[in-house]
Amino acid sequence: MNDYILFMHDDAVERAIADDGARWGQYLAALRASGQFDGGSAIGAGILAGKGRSDKPAAANVTGYLRVRAESLEAAKRFLHGNPVYEAGGTVEVRELPKT
Structure with missing residues (x-):
């Protein structure tokens, strides 16, 4: 089983959805019921920091994340179904978290 993170972007076409x-309550309940949900959160404002560089505001287009487990990237895509941002025509970025 691999770990994946889903980043919700702030580009949904249908904001009300x-x-x-x-x-969100129904979607999170379904994720919990899957037994493959490891949490998530909304994401607030932040900074981009680099040694010897001035801080810059972090990109505001990523608004939240969810952590899930799946056998493959293709299998992780099933967690898009019901995601309010995805269902509203927005972007949900799915990334594998490499094992260390």
């Missing part, structure tokens, strides 16, 4: 608390 993407921001619907009831839809």
Whole structure:
């Protein structure tokens, strides 16, 4: 089983769907029921920091993340179904978290 992180972007076409608390509640309940959900959160403002460089504001287009487990990237894509941002026409980035 591999670990994946899903990043929700702030580009949903239908904001009412993407921001619907009831839809998020149903979606998160389904993730929990899968037994392959390891948490997530909204993401607030931040900075880009580099040694010897001035801080810059972090990109504001990533608004939250979810961590899930799946056999493959293709299998992880099943967690897109029901995601309010995805269902609202927005972008959900799916990335594998390499084992260390």
